[in-house]
Amino acid sequence: MGWPGWGVLLTTWRPSWVVDVLVLVAALAYAAGVRRAARAGEPWPLGRTAAFGAALAGLVVTFDSGVAVYGHDSFGVHMIMHLMLIMVVPALWVAGGPLELARRVGSPRVRVLVDSLAGRIGRAVFHPATVFVVYTLVVVLTHLTTFMQAMAGSPALHHLEQVLYLGAGLLFFATALGADATPSRPSFLGRFALMMLAMGVDTLVGVVLLLAPRTPFPAYELADVRVGGAIMWAGGDALMMLLIVVLARWWVRAAGQGPELGPWLESARRSALGLAPDRDGDVDGDVDRDEDALAAYNRMLARLHQGGR
Template sequence: MPPFSPSAILTEWGISPVLFVLTVWAAGLYLYAVWRLHERGDRWPVGRTLAFVGGGIGVFFFATSSGLAAYDTTLLSVHMVQHMLLSMVVPVMCALGAPVTLALRTLPRRPRRWLLAVLHSRLARVLTFAPLALALYVLSPWALYFTGWYDATLRSDLLHELMHVHLVLVGALFFTPVLGVDPVPGRVSHPFRLLMLMLTLPFHAFLGVTIMGQTRLIGGDWYPSLRASMPWLPDPYADQHLAGGILWGSGDLIALTMFVVLFVQWVRASHAEARREDRRLDRLDAQRAAGAEPTRR
């Protein structure tokens, strides 16, 4: 590998066949469903399409095919950037794209019934149960970096790719009920969603500081052994310190951005509820007026 630089992120591209196929299918099916809606005269918000295809699937492709993927087993700091994109940015953007709602509006009758059965199943209710989803999201990185799991992903291409998918799925379980607009089980009130987001802030800080202060190298002898063939690599402990700082800083920055998104959603939901209540009161007034008119005559 040539020495890493910011420009290498844009020049050292490669394709992972399995993840590339998943990317193409996910984007293609979403765009096809949007086209189906427009063909029958229905509207679908452009922002949702941009969020899912550009912000979700696009970032997933970038994280798993660009120079980030080329160097993610060479530098722990680069892997950590990839980790944050896959575990936070991709799930949030996909959730804002409302893929479940789009599927329910475009699927034929029988597949739609199957999807509804899955959404109302006990397994779906358990997996999206807010405390469980939060626990999985918080504990998963600890299990990844402080067991032999991460070491195994460095030595196995299959486990490495499965780790990428795992980060997205765990993030989706947590962020879809919190920030998504789909009718999935596990959705809670906006104050509780705000509380769940707040609980992630100390988690990222504590995990990042723990990684920065570790005297044991994550990955064991993997990173020191690479310096024999790539002498440009930094000291593994210094790179691990940088990785912890990236996890801490970027985690808090992305979470604060999510607070803004959640606040905007909360305000919009409040306005929509106020409009529904106004329409309900207007209907009651109209019914009372219609009932009182014969009496006056």
């Protein structure tokens, strides 16, 4: 089956009861957390609530619309499902901050569970290298191997693939966006680099499929495979660039609260001012709000002034 057309995708709807029930439960739990935060005098940001609601709406569209109906038989539609599950829904979900909300207003048991992510295993799982490797392996192995052909004849593998996309996306953007209560939050420069590397993976796979001389998956026509490659290349890069722009806005906003340059550059700033690292060798302290740092900066200016004279 080839590309069914946008009109068919937008007008074909079929409920997926399991997903719909899970979405409803998540919505009720999140709404209860927001209400509890308001009662505690700590209103939850409206933007985060809107992002989480959009993530849930994205799940409904992915599993109830023509994307789900034709996503198994059409490679192009399958690629739309891929982007929804590995990029759109995870990015919105992370921006909604459900873990941070649970940490603030959850029961003691829930808070302990969230805080347990800061352990050694959690730091390893959410490490930038780990999330990039997982993202790369999922994207490459499901599109440039025989997995896609096997998936075309197996609904069970199709559902497994959906879980892999969603899991890899949540893991990746929890670290790349750094907007939720995860143990690994790289500097903004590190997050930009992580997103650019992931965009390179999407581009590579999309271009390979778009320029394929013959269909790599006999279950799908060559024209359909090329449509899927174009969607992955153009759509994936466009979505990642949009997220990079959002991250840049967060960086500009954070600049008003002090620069976030990363441990190495922050260490260089402290060394230039003649300051030792923070206690325990930590260099994450805010130099611009450190009284010793300000005094050292004034002494450095005085030395430069004396040298100029």
